[in-house]
Amino acid sequence: MNIRNYTIIILILIMSTTIISCNSLRSNEDNEKQELQSVEDNKQLLNEISNIRNEVQTLKKSIDSNTNTTNTNSSLPNPNVLPSIADLVEVTRPGVVSIVISSTQNTFFGRQDSEGAGSGIIISEDGYILTNSHVVDLANVITVSFYDETEAEAELIGQDPLTDLAVIKVDKSGLTPLSISSNNNLRVGDWVVAIGNAIGLKGEPTVTLGIVSALERELAIDSTYLTELIQTDAVINPGNSGGPLLNLDGDVIGINTIKYVETSTDGIGFAISSETAYTIMQQLIQNGKVIWPWIGIGAQDIDLQNIDELDLNVTEGVLIRSISPNGPAEKGGLLANDIIIAIDQKPIRNVKELQTLRQTGYLSIGQEITVTIIREKVAQDILITLEEQPRL
DSSP, rough: OOHHHHHHHHHHHHHHHHHHHHHHHHHHHHOOOHHHHHHHHHOOOOOHHHHHHHHHHHHHHHHHHHHHHHHHOOSOOOOTTOOHHHHHHHHHHGGEEEEEEEEEEEEEEEEEEEHHHEEEEEESSSSEEEEHHHHHHTHHHHHHEOSSSSSSEEEEEETTTTTTTEEEESSSOOOOOOOOOOOOOOOOOOEEEEEEEEEEESSSSSSEEEEEEEEEEEEEEEEEEEEEEEEEEEEOOOOOOEEEEEOTTOOEEEEEEEEETTTTTOOOOEEEHHHHHHOOOOHHHHHHHHOOEEEEEEEOOOOOHHHHHHSOOOSSSSEEEEEOOEEEEEHTOOTTTOOOEETTTEEEHHHHHHHHHHTTSOTTTTTEEEEEEETEEEEEEEEEEEEEEEOO
């Protein structure tokens, strides 16, 4: 029996004993001979009622105590309290810069000058800045504006269109870097803050607040296919590209890259995961480019059509459609129509998971990997030594 039902029963007993007491009092008036005995009985009943009342009071205190404990231990936040990000903004804003580029392009009408704007994240005290590749692409001059309203020209250290990331550097020291999280542990519904140079407005950067709407999104932009994207409803406007997406601890968990623009959509922006950015920015600083490991295959996901055409006995994996001449796959013995189902015993269910292994730094040049394939419905392991991906 729960506490609430127990309380109701006790209250019914109190009412019943009170009625009995009243009836007893009436009977005393009619029968003088039993007066003394009735008085004693009434006293006893009143004492019992008083005891029950005390028990009810004790029980009520216990219920209130349990209720308070439950509320204190609840993991759910108070729905009436929204997070204040003022302190976070004050601490992180000096690590965000505005980037303006000028470029000259040859057109049908002759040489034309143009300008573009974006944002960047200071990643070292000695002037390295992380931004989007498309922000600085084709730039002749890169001008960086800092929180203290000073400016400096930057040089391009390296860029990687495949992940839409770039690193530039200014000749300054004593800057305030932000922390790029290599393991962001994000969950859908987490609060996030976007900071950037929205639409090139002069003055302090624009700050917007939102949540993580989805994880591991994929998006094709022109010739670039971005994976492992964070979707957010924090407003990302033109000029925000290259700026940070922060958690409430002030860590960079994403690099804002694009707002999805359709007449029927609203509140959909994307950021490159900091886990991807962490690996890429280190290579750009060290090598001026990203040296991608290469297997040397053309591949696609398994679908119902090729399951039927090739009489496959699996429904997940990566179907090899072509083999690059003299590449690692050909040297190792992989063939067209082989199905990759694992690499080093890590399950590979689709092309996305194969790309993720590469982009998160698990695969490296010169590394020997065990590729588990299905060939003619039989599983086998093949050793492949990865090479550097040729540049077009």
